[in-house]
Amino acid sequence: MIRITFPDGSLKEYNKGISSLEIAEQISPQLAKEVYAATVNGEVWDLTRPINGDATIRLHKWEDEAARHAFWHSSAHLMAEALESLYPGIKFGIGPAIENGFYYDVDPGDGKTITEADLAAVENKMKELAAKKLVYKRKEVSKKEAMDYFTKKGDDYKTELISELEDGTISLYTQGNFTDLCRGPHLPTTEPIKAIKLTSVAGAYWRGNENKKMLTRIYGITYPKQKMLDEYLVLLEEARKRDHRRIGKELELFTFSQKVGMGLPLWLPRGADIRQNLIDYLTSVLRKRGYKIVTTPHIGNVNLYKLSGHFEKYGTSSFRPMSTPQEGEQFMLKPMNCPHHCEIYNSTPHSYKELPLRMAEFGTVYRYEQSGELHGLTRVRSFTQDDAHHFCRPDQLREEFKSIIDLILYILRILNFNDYTAQISLRDPDNKEKYIGTDENWEKAERDIIVAAGEKNLETTVVPGEAAFYGPKLDFMVKDAIGRKWQLGTIQVDYNLPERFDLTYNGSDNQKHRPVMIHRTIFGSLERFVAVLIENSAGKFPLWLAPEKAVILPISEKFNDYALKVLEILNNSDICTLIDDRSEKIGKKIRDNELRRIPYLLIIGEKEAVSGTVAVRKQGEGDRGSMTVEDFANFIKAEIKKETAL
RNA sequence: GCCGAUGUAGCUCAGUUGGUCAGAGCAGCUGAUUUGUAAUCUGCAGGUCGGGGGUUCGAAUCCCUUCAUCGGCUCCA
Secondary structure: OEEEEOOOOOEEEEOOOEEHHHHHHHHOHHHHHHEEEEEEOOEEEOOOOEEOOOEEEEEEEOOOHHHHHHHHHHHHHHHHHHHHHHOOOOEEOOOOEEOOEEEEEEEOOOOOOOOHHHHHHHHHHHHHHHOOOOEOEEEEEOHHHHHHHHHHHOOHHHHHHHHOOOOOOEEEEEEOOEEEEOOOOOOOEOOOOOEEEEEEEEEEEHHHOOOOOEEEEEEEEEEOOHHHHHHHHHHHHHHHHOOHHHHHHHOOOEEOOOOOOOOOOEEOHHHHHHHHHHHHHHHHHHHHOOEEEOOOOOEEEHHHHHHHOHHHHHHHHOOOOEEOOOOOOEEEEOOOOHHHHHHHHOOOOOEHHHOOEEEEEEEEEEOOOOHHHOEOOOEOOEEEEEEEEEEEOHHHHHHHHHHHHHHHHHHHHHOOOOOEEEEEEEOOOOOHHHOOOOHHHHHHHHHHHHHHHHHOOOOEEEEEOOOEOOEOEEEEEEEOOOOOEEEEEEEEEEOHHHHHOOOOEEOOOOOEEOOEEEEEEEEEEHHHHHHHHHHHHOOOOOOOOOOOOEEEEEOOHHHHHHHHHHHHHHHHOOOOEEEOOOOOOHHHHHHHHHHOOOOEEEEEOHHHHHHOEEEEEEOOOEEEEEEEHHHHHHHHHHHHHHHHOO
16 A cells, blocks of 8 residues: 545545546546646656556646646647658657647658648648547667667657667656657546647747758647637737737827838837836836936947947847048947947946935847848837946945845836736856856846845746846846747846946045946837737726826717817816817717727716816726816826826 | 748728629718717729739739738747
């Protein structure tokens, strides 16, 4: 007998060799139908794998990621089997489960392609195979056995993977006529895979290396019930409606022009208003927090970037330097504001008493992003950073860093971004040549960030290899409508640029000392931030950000005079207001202006004209009753104040 | 940059195997209507079917090329 401990702490005895599935069945047959994987002694296992000793166990139903992963990973194998039967000789790369579904990287063979048009056939084959209730069989094999199998099969991607594995840790999974190298775990059978949708085909470099062959990546998702798949597809459709590129066009926020150039956003008046509202608001917050606002040019001498290291690092992959009539003189579009800010720091001597110095700029920078990477406002070649650099003494660094975390969290809260993640990005220990600066400085900086984030009780993930070339960073990321993660705010500790620019301050000992720099943004780029804001709000901006706060809708032309009077009063009170005096019925005007996402609609007819009031209708919520024009103006101002002060 | 797909009026889309196929709805402009909380009616105007080249008696439709967009990959100071 073995003793099995359950998550609630309860303990039961079973025969040795019992599987998680059998345990589930003994608890309830219904449960057995709903579990897809089990964690045994901390490791996720196949449900059918025998347990041979005392163990702790946790059964995973669909709600657990481990269950979905097993489900989708098994689906990837199922898709592979379908592909192999439809495309004999096809080779397989990797085929993991992902956050929403799974993919498999395949090489259909020279000259052969798989396109989206072919997916339906693969899908049908998968359904056919799944219905056979094929059993997923695990087999642990030696490295040589695995090697022999895939060499014979001619799948050189798999043999490449195997050659890097350690003997004794290799397992194969077989279902039907398909065997794959795989760690598992998998479902017991293909039976639960009922609803199948292959979503897209894309190219993907083998092992993520752009010098290696490009494989065909097929994405798909599966569910145990058709209804769940339908719901997912509806959700995807809803997300597409929130796409900032679509809403940006609908609401006339921004546009692009091929004549101007790809990746160069043109802000339309309504978008520019939102952008300006963000700048004005953040500026006032920054001033209260001791920041000094500076402004620097859009270009800088190429030597500036040679000194900072940017040229060496990005010179060949960015906008090329431009020359002047002067022989040998070259300038670059600025890709970063920090070198300029360093020179502002250097323009006067500094005492330890004036540190920390907080220098902020809404600085527009230019980066030559690869053409395939451009994406609406989130990835552009010209964008404005809400950039700032804190120059501080080493002993101030940690407090300064923590105060920036506070500031970022404050702004995220104001803007209702509750679903963010924080990531600490460190140097890649195996590729130190990618970075500038000494090991000592890097270690110091990395420690600073980890400690500061820890003291703020910030939940973070640590990712080596994601640091900037001059220093480690703490990034705040949010997701867009389709689930892609975007970096917004970032805080970076930098000991290196101060050395390169020879920044100093006089200490209390009257000796020269080296300050530490913190680079930080809150929005990141205003372009990207507005994009994420659009997708978060589906274009229903908070009142304080909305380009227009209200629109006046006269019931008929008879009330236009009064409407114009109201318009004047509100605009004079700095409440940007529109009027819709078209010869349309009120229902039509309400509909159109609701769709424009104007926060308040003010309906004006006989009653209002006589009593000097407006009938207020809130966007998305409906009739709010009448109030005087003055009361409405005060109400709007109070609302804005409430929104921007926490 | 790489792989794949797409590209028809301002927007969303029709356009069967190449042969009155250049269309619809919304938006716009006209005129009528003067309206009480999510679409009033009439008429008009809008496009070298992304650009260039080719095949053909004939191309939105087939081929080549180029540009852009979309989905990924790589990259992201």
